[in-house]
Structures are given as structure tokens and as C-alpha cells.
Amino acid sequence: MKFFADTADTADIAELAATGLLDGVTTNPSLIAKSGRDFMEVTKEICGLVSGPVSAEVVALDHAGMMREADILRKIADNVCIKVPMTIDGLKTCKALTSDGTMVNVTLCFSANQALLAAKAGATFVSPFVGRHDDNGFDGMALIADIRLIYDNYAYPTEILVASVRHGIHVLEAAKIGADVMTAPPAVIRGLVKHVLTDKGIEGFLADWAKTGQKI
Ligand code: E4P
Numbered sequence: 744m745k746f747f748a749d750t751a752d753t754a755d756i757a758e759l760a761a762t763g764l765l766d767g768v769t770t771n772p773s774l775i776a777k778s779g780r781d782f783m784e785v786t787k788e789i790c791g792l793v794s795g796p797v798s799a800e801v802v803a804l805d806h807a808g809m810m811r812e813a814d815i816l817r818k819i820a821d822n823v824c825i826k827v828p829m830t831i832d833g834l835k836t837c838k839a840l841t842s843d844g845t846m847v848n849v850t851l852c853f854s855a856n857q858a859l860l861a862a863k864a865g866a867t868f869v870s871p872f873v874g875r876h877d878d879n880g881f882d883g884m885a886l887i888a889d890i891r892l893i894y895d896n897y898a899y900p901t902e903i904l905v906a907s908v909r910h911g912i913h914v915l916e917a918a919k920i921g922a923d924v925m926t927a928p929p930a931v932i933r934g935l936v937k938h939v940l941t942d943k944g945i946e947g948f949l950a951d952w953a954k955t956g957q958k959i
Pocket of ligand 1: 749770771870874908
């Protein structure tokens with residue numbers, strides 16, 4: 744399963760990239776606003792920190808506007824993945840860009856039928872938002888399972904990018920279902936390594952080691 748960091752914070756991205764566990768990055772207009780940085784400048788910096796896909800989202804709502812923005816964004820670096828919304832114009836843009844060899848992430852997916860459309864449009868990634876789905880009384884993981892089933896039925900190559908991940912259980916369930924990618928805030932990714940028994944175990948081993956008086 745690929746791990747993407749859901750952030751535009753370059754310090755966080757650099758730290759996670761140094762672990763060798765980071766496969767890509769996703770941003771959105773809210774995350775860019777939170778960074779307080781210039782969109783083009785911060786996206787270029789992120790693209791230099793990871794070799795995998797970096798999602799940069801268009802803000803135009805019409806096909807021509809999306810194509811114009813995508814053309815600017817895809818010139819930033821070879822690993823830019825254009826993020827388009829789940830609308831007819833977004834899907835049309837997805838089809839045009841992927842036919843041209845550009846990676847596309849279709850975002851704001853909340854139903855399996857929407858994911859089916861993204862696959863038909865040739866999307867590189869589809870982003871179902873599990874956290875926001877759960878927040879609104881739906882079952883985010885049931886959505887992931889439905890999309891996995893549909894994509895496997897037809898051998899669609901579109902990768903399921905589980906987004907709006909809030910905690911480790913989302914990561915675990917997505918992995919069990921066989922999602923291709925998950926994107927999570929850096930704190931959630933760092934939290935995956937934590938376990939009280941691991942900490943306790945290290946403490947016990949070090950205490951016993953100290954008693955031996957030895958050094959490595
Ligand atoms: C990523 O591509 C999405 O934009 C992001 O995961 C949304 O997460 P949120 O629901 O926590 O804003």
C-alpha cells in the first residue's frame with residue numbers, strides 16, 4: 744500500500760520523506776491556504792522532496808479553465824498529478840489529460856458510481872473521502888470495499904486513493920480491503936508506529952541491558 748502525506752507543510756514532508764516510507768503527497772486549496780505559501784512555489788518545493796506523485800488541484804469549474812490551469816501546473820515538475828473535482832467538466836478534463844500522459848487524481852468522490860465514472864475517464868487515482876463520509880453518517884469503508892469490487896470486476900487500472908483519513912483504523916481497514924494508496928495528515932502517519940507495548944518493551948530491554956554493563 745502506498746502512503747501519501749496529506750499536507751502542504753514542507754517541513755513535515757521532508758521529515759517523512761527521510762524515513763523512506765513516503766510515496767507521494769496530496770494537497771488541496773485548503774491545505775495550500777493553511778501553509779500560507781504561494782501555490783506554485785510550495786508545489787515546486789514539494790515536488791523536489793518526493794519522487795512520487797504530488798497532487799495539485801485546479802480551482803476552475805469549467806473544462807477550458809481546468810485545462811488552462813492544468814497546463815500551468817503540469818509544467819512545475821514531472822511528478823505533478825492534476826487534481827480535478829468529481830464533476831462532468833472534471834471528468835472531461837481527466838479524460839483529456841490522461842490521454843495526453845498526465846497523471847490525474849479525481850477528488851471529492853463520495854459514491855461508488857462516481858468512482859466508476861473516474862475509472863471510465865481514465866483517472867490515475869480516485870479519491871474517496873472516508874472521514875467526511877463517516878462525518879455525514881455514511882460508512883466510508885463500505886464505499887472503499889464497493890469501489891475495490893467494481894474496479895476488480897473490470898480490471899480498471901485506476902488506483903483507489905483513500906483520502907480524508909482521520910486515524911489508524913482507517914489505514915488498517917483500507918489496507919485490509921486492498922486500497923492502493925492512502926493519504927493522511929503527517930500526525931496520523933507518525934501515529935501508526937506507536938504502541939504502548941512497544942514503548943514498554945524498549946524501556947524493559949534497556950533497563951536489563953544497563954544491568955549487564957556491556958556496550959555495543
Ligand atoms: C486529499 O486529497 C483530500 O483533499 C483530503 O484528504 C481531505 O481531507 P479532509 O476531509 O480531512 O479535509
